[in-house]
Amino acid sequence: MARSLGKTAGAAPAVMIKNIAEFERQYATYDAEAKLKDALTCGADLIIVAIGENVPALKDDAAKLQFGNGLRKLLRGLKADKSPTIVVRSCFWPNQAKDQVLKQVCQEFGGIYVDIGRLAKDESNYARSERKFEHAGVAAHPGDKGMQAITNAILEAINTHQGKTTK
Numbered sequence: 001m002a003r004s005l006g007k008t009a010g011a012a013p014a015v016m017i018k019n020i021a022e023f024e025r026q027y028a029t030y031d032a033e034a035k036l037k038d039a040l041t042c043g044a045d046l047i048i049v050a051i052g053e054n055v056p057a058l059k060d061d062a063a064k065l066q067f068g069n070g071l072r073k074l075l076r077g078l079k080a081d082k083s084p085t086i087v088v089r090s091c092f093w094p095n096q097a098k099d100q101v102l103k104q105v106c107q108e109f110g111g112i113y114v115d116i117g118r119l120a121k122d123e124s125n126y127a128r129s130e131r132k133f134e135h136a137g138v139a140a141h142p143g144d145k146g147m148q149a150i151t152n153a154i155l156e157a158i159n160t161h162q163g164k165t166t167k
Helices: 002-009 019-026 061-079 096-108 117-121 145-159
Strands: 046-049 085-089 112-114
Touching: 002 112, 002 145, 046 061, 061 085, 061 096, 085 145, 096 112, 112 145, 117 145
Parallel strands: 046 085, 085 112
Antiparallel strands: none
């Protein structure tokens, strides 16, 4: 992703990657201010939020509201006083409840929502199609081809938003 962004921008970007699976599992109580201080203060121009798969099932409206409020708090902190481009992608494994919240909150923040759920329909996007894995859970994740497809979808959405054509 960084190389492709660099080609578009004409210079290699500074990149910060944060695993926020803890946020996904504890979105109602997650202290982003304390746990993501460097990310909240780095002044990013572009923020890509790739979450959802580790969020427990949103079984009712109260759970959806809590997840939405947690995501709002996270995006508010990441956006701060800056005007970064915010990209939020859907779950790789489509989940109507989670994807609906991700899309709604993304739109509230003027972000770019990228629906990647269609990628899960193509078996060749899974790691298990590239080689054998002993762990079925690992095998069910996107493989190299799937990760490239996710990257391409995000880059296409960013370029479309910025009025650029993709190659």
